[in-house]
Amino acid sequence: MAMDSDEILLDTEERMEKATEVFRNSLQGLRTGRASPGLVDSVRVNYYGSPTPLKQVANISCPEPQQIVIRPFDQGILNDIIKAIQASDAGLAPNSDGRLIRINVPPLSTERRREMTTRIGKFAEEARVAIRNVRRDANKTAETSEKEKLMSEDDLKGLKDQVQELTKKYEGKVNDYARDKEKDIMEG
Incomplete structure (x- = not known):
């Protein structure tokens, strides 16, 4: 043309x-030795049957340099978020107390x-x-x-x-x- x-x-x-x-x-999405919301905010979570970026279904913060805290807007998808993070190639291990998810980001x-x-x-x-x-x-x-x-x-x-x-x-x-x-x- x-x-x-x-x-x-x-x-x-x-x-x-x-x-x-x-x-x-x-x-x-690539990990440095420091925690950053960018490590997980594009992880896609199955939300009512549709793959949705994590940042759209949860509040993501880094209260400490080696920790990410994820607070879902809807408690019902807590386990879906954990599964999505485990399935991602970020190499992160999420821990949950039933309300929020903490991820410790070990140094590389x-x-x-x-x-x-x-x-x-x-x-x-x-x-x-x-x-x-x-x-x-x-x-x-x-x-x-x-x-x-x-x-x-x-x-x-x-x-x-x-x-x-x-x-x-x-x-x-x-x-x-x-x-x-x-x-x-x-x-x-």
């Missing part, structure tokens, strides 16, 4: 932003920290590939637009340069987020 330069740039930036956001969200072992940084690297590479795929799509669309005389050859070259700038910008964001999370994990 042919588009003009502005449409292509806007679409490209939106899609690169989305890929970066998906990456950021995947990092929030050196081996676990290495595993986590490897996962971050994998997630980051997936995000960079997604960004490069957006670049490829943008360049294809631009070439189609140039063939259909919606832009000149010079415009096409300028647009490809701008798309490359966006690619560098979003790959840089991904690299920054990855580096910050790795630092958190190694120091946490």
Whole structure:
């Protein structure tokens, strides 16, 4: 489909932003050595037959650096929350007193920290590939637009340069987020 330069740039930036956001969200679920609601808030709980993010059915807090407390809005789903946390890949052991759930977040072992940084690297590479795929799509669309005389050859070259700038910008964001999370994990 042919588009003009502005449409292509806007679409490209939106899609690169989305890929970066998906990456950021995947990092929030990764454990550092400290308790954080982000470790469990996206765990999906079976709530009246529908998988619902934990943060929508419970209050999640971290009263201490090594502890998460989950207070369900509806006591009836306490066991469903426990099952969902146990089934998640967070590697956390929930304890309940019948009213609320406490999770002690043990410090990460050196081996676990290495595993986590490897996962971050994998997630980051997936995000960079997604960004490069957006670049490829943008360049294809631009070439189609140039063939259909919606832009000149010079415009096409300028647009490809701008798309490359966006690619560098979003790959840089991904690299920054990855580096910050790795630092958190190694120091946490």
